[in-house]
Structure formats: C-alpha cells, structure tokens
Amino acid sequence: MAESKQTGPSLWPAPDEAPTDADLSRCVHCGLCLNSCPTYLVTGLEAESPRGRIYLARAIESGELSLTETIQQHWELCLQCRACEAVCPSSVPYGRIMEHARAQLDADAPAGKGERRIRKLLLRHVIAKRPVLRMAMLPARIMAQRPLRSLARRSGILRLAPPLQRLEAQLPHRVGRPFRPGGKLAQPAAPSAGEAVLFVGCVMGELFGRVHRATGRLLARRGIACSAPEGQGCCGALHAHDGDLSYARKLARQTIDAFEPSDPAPVVVNSAGCGAAMKEYGDLLKDDPDYRERAQAFSGRVRDLSEVLAEAAAVPARYEGTASYQHACHLAHAQRIREQPAMLVSNVSGCKQVSTGGEDVCCGAAGIYSIVQPEMSAELRARKAEGFARADPGVVVTANPGCQMQYEAAVREAGTGARVMHLAEFLDAAEQRAARE
Numbered sequence: 001m002a003e004s005k006q007t008g009p010s011l012w013p014a015p016d017e018a019p020t021d022a023d024l025s026r027c028v029h030c031g032l033c034l035n036s037c038p039t040y041l042v043t044g045l046e047a048e049s050p051r052g053r054i055y056l057a058r059a060i061e062s063g064e065l066s067l068t069e070t071i072q073q074h075w076e077l078c079l080q081c082r083a084c085e086a087v088c089p090s091s092v093p094y095g096r097i098m099e100h101a102r103a104q105l106d107a108d109a110p111a112g113k114g115e116r117r118i119r120k121l122l123l124r125h126v127i128a129k130r131p132v133l134r135m136a137m138l139p140a141r142i143m144a145q146r147p148l149r150s151l152a153r154r155s156g157i158l159r160l161a162p163p164l165q166r167l168e169a170q171l172p173h174r175v176g177r178p179f180r181p182g183g184k185l186a187q188p189a190a191p192s193a194g195e196a197v198l199f200v201g202c203v204m205g206e207l208f209g210r211v212h213r214a215t216g217r218l219l220a221r222r223g224i225a226c227s228a229p230e231g232q233g234c235c236g237a238l239h240a241h242d243g244d245l246s247y248a249r250k251l252a253r254q255t256i257d258a259f260e261p262s263d264p265a266p267v268v269v270n271s272a273g274c275g276a277a278m279k280e281y282g283d284l285l286k287d288d289p290d291y292r293e294r295a296q297a298f299s300g301r302v303r304d305l306s307e308v309l310a311e312a313a314a315v316p317a318r319y320e321g322t323a324s325y326q327h328a329c330h331l332a333h334a335q336r337i338r339e340q341p342a343m344l345v346s347n348v349s350g351c352k353q354v355s356t357g358g359e360d361v362c363c364g365a366a367g368i369y370s371i372v373q374p375e376m377s378a379e380l381r382a383r384k385a386e387g388f389a390r391a392d393p394g395v396v397v398t399a400n401p402g403c404q405m406q407y408e409a410a411v412r413e414a415g416t417g418a419r420v421m422h423l424a425e426f427l428d429a430a431e432q433r434a435a436r437e
C-alpha cells in the first residue's frame with residue numbers, strides 16, 4: 001500500500017478542503033467496520049476497506065505519503081455507502097472524510113484528469129440545470145418505451161455499446177410523466193394533519209414522477225396537504241460525493257432559499273441520497289456566516305417519507321404476495337432509518353416479507369458509481385440478483401431512485417419477473433387495493 005514516502009507537513013493538494021485530523025484520528029483501527037464494507041467483502045483487501053482508506057488519508061495528513069494514482073483508485077472504489085460509519089464504535093464520520101478526500105481529487109487527481117473534468121461538467125451543467133437535464137433525459141424516456149426497448153434488445157444493437165446496454169438495463173420498467181416543481185399533487189378532502197412540502201430532486205422528478213404523485217396520494221390519505229414549491233433544484237448530493245464541495249454548497253444555498261418561504265412545514269423527501277445530504281447541510285455550510293444557522297434550521301425540517309408515514313395515522317393496505325424490502329444505504333446507514341420502512345411494508349395485510357440475504361448491503365448503484373466503476377457495481381448487482389433468484393420475491397421494494405434502477409437490472413439478471421417499486425408506489429398501490437375491497 002505504501003507509495004512515495006515523505007515526512008513533514010500534510011501533503012493535501014487542497015488543504016482548505018482536506019479531511020481534518022480530528023476526524024481521521026477518531027479511527028482506532030479496530031476493524032469492526034470491515035465486514036460491513038461491500039468493497040472489502042468483494043476484494044478481501046485492506047486497502048479497499050474503510051480502515052485502509054482512512055489509513056491512506058492519515059498518511060497524507062501526516063506527510064508520509066503524497067496523493068498517488070493508487071491511492072486515488074482505492075478512494076474511487078469506495079461506494080460512499082457509509083455502512084462502515086453505521087457500525088463504527090468510535091463514530092468515525094467516514095462520509096465526511098471521503099467527501100473531503102474526493103475534494104483532493106477534484107483539486108488535483110493523479111490520473112484521469114480529463115474524465116474527472118467531464119464528470120464535473122456533466123454534474124454541474126446537466127444534472128444541476130433542469131432545462132438541460134430535461135433535454136438529456138429525453139433519450140432515456142424514448143428508450144424506455146416498450147416497443148423500442150424490445151426492438152433494441154432483440155436486435156442486439158446494445159451489445160455494441162456496453163455503457164448504453166448498462167443504462168438500458170437500469171431504466172425503470174415504465175417511465176411516466178415527469179413531475180416538476182410547481183406540479184399538482186393529490187390533496188386531502190380535509191387537511192387535518194397539517195402541511196408539508198415535497199423535495200422533487202433532479203433525475204427523480206424526470207424519471208420517477210409517478211413516485212412523487214404516489215407520495216402526494218399517501219400524504220393526502222393521512223390528511224397532509226403537500227405542495228412542491230417552485231424554484232427548487234438539485235440538492236448537490238452527487239456533487240459532494242464527487243468532491244465538488246464548492247458547487248454542492250452553492251446548490252445547498254439555492255435549496256435553502258427555495259424552501260424558506262414554506263417554513264416551518266416539513267420538507268418531505270423520497271430519495272434517500274438527497275435526504276441524507278439535506279440533513280447534513282448544517283455541516284456542509286458550517287463556515288458560511290450567512291447560511292450556517294439557516295442551514296441548520298433547514299436540515300431540521302427534512303424528513304424521509306417513511307418517517308412521516310410511520311408517525312401518521314395508519315391507512316388500510318393490502319397486497320397478496322411476497323415482497324423484499326432492500327435498504328437504501330443513505331437511509332439505513334447515513335440517516336439510520338431502518339425500522340420505519342420495513343415496518344410500513346410488514347403492516348401491509350397479506351404481504352409476506354421474504355429474505356434475500358444482504359438486504360442492507362449496497363446494491364452498487366451509489367449515485368454515478370455504476371457508470372464510473374462498472375465492474376464493482378456489476379459484482380454487487382450480481383450478488384443481489386442471486387438473492388432475488390433464491391428467495392423469488394414478487395416485489396422488490398426500496399426507497400431511492402438509483403437503487404430502484406439497479407434493482408431493475410438485478411431482477412432481469414435473476415430472471416424472476418419481480419416488480420421493482422419505490423416504497424411510495426408499493427404502499428400507494430396497496431392502499432388503493434384495500435380501498436377497493
């Protein structure tokens with residue numbers, strides 16, 4: 001693991017954004033995180049474990065190592081799933097450490113500078129710009145049309161372009177109408193349980209508009225009047241994970257501005273990655289005197305949909321069949337929300353939960369990870385597919401759009417014909433069924 005040895009001051013390319021010594025020195029090398037780490041489980045290598053990656057960061061911090069291509073590869077293989085953080089007895093803030101480690105690559109990557117630059121441009125100028133994203137998603141929306149999709153598959157043309165083939169495999173089984181800020185959601189006949197505002201997100205709104213509409217119906221049945229304020233955009237989670245912290249902060253400020261007029265209504269989020277990022281705005285903007293307190297106040301309003309539903313009055317729901325709830329990493333590990341979604345699924349009458357094994361292990365979607373680390377992503381997806389083939393659930397339920405797309409591909413690999421549904425869609429369909437009976 002050792003690279004060029006040096007001693008002396010820290011060798012971070014971007015010292016202002018470097019992981020802090022206080023965070024790094026929390027790690028006591030106990031190794032309790034190793035068997036929770038997907039990349040360690042696959043490779044068996046210390047350098048692909050949380051402890052190994054922290055060790056490398058500490059060596060740069062203490063001036064023993066400089067940032068090399070090998071270190072870059074070890075950090076880039078990390079999924080940022082934060083399973084390690086959830087089990088760490090020393091409360092090592094691994095997610096924060098890795099975001100700041102990636103910021104070093106953003107400043108000066110020893111390898112693949114061109115690729116990183118393109119990635120940064122795409123994240124800044126496509127994902128974070130709604131009109132551009134809308135255009136960029138058009139091919140995906142066209143490709144998702146069933147006749148075209150079947151034709152593309154049968155013709156074998158996708159095999160000529162593996163990235164396109166991977167993308168097609170991940171597309172939702174149907175892409176309905178997008179849902180954008182300002183869009184109309186179902187409203188309760190009598191708003192008896194207060195108001196909420198919905199965070200729409202970037203890709204989520206374009207490809208999973210149906211999940212937002214289902215979210216509106218779930219809240220309306222519980223007497224919660226929900227709207228989706230105009231002016232909101234991307235939360236910046238993908239930018240932060242990629243180390244582009246300055247742009248992540250800019251998007252965080254925009255998000256706070258967009259939601260302040262609706263204060264104190266809870267900000268309901270149905271995408272685990274976005275929710276985790278927004279709950280941590282207080283930390284992201286802690287050095288910004290204008291936004292520090294506003295960020296903390298905003299983060300305090302952010303609620304995952306499952307938290308809101310678990311606290312609201314129960315609504316009858318029915319689904320005759322088997323289901324498997326797969327934890328979304330940024331819900332289970334980053335937000336530590338595990339019981340609520342599992343409980344909501346098990347409360348559906350007639351539903352039998354089956355175990356696929358490894359429900360809380362990352363599926364390999366991890367934001368843009370499946371695009372930039374296709375091999376590890378495919379290995380983790382294959383493990384999920386094995387579990388699906390073995391347990392044969394009728395429905396695979398999850399709570400994050402990226403996971404949903406990865407499970408679409410995993411189910412196809414498993415060849416079981418299971419439906420993949422967001423928790424909001426699953427509960428909404430089950431409540432509609434119960435209401436009809």
Ligand code: SF4
Binds near residue numbers: 054
């Ligand atoms: S990150 Fe936490 S669990 Fe892992 S080795 Fe360090 S102290 Fe132990």
Ligand code: SF4
Binds near residue numbers: 039079
């Ligand atoms: S974030 Fe996930 S992949 Fe990265 S070190 Fe932690 S457990 Fe491993």
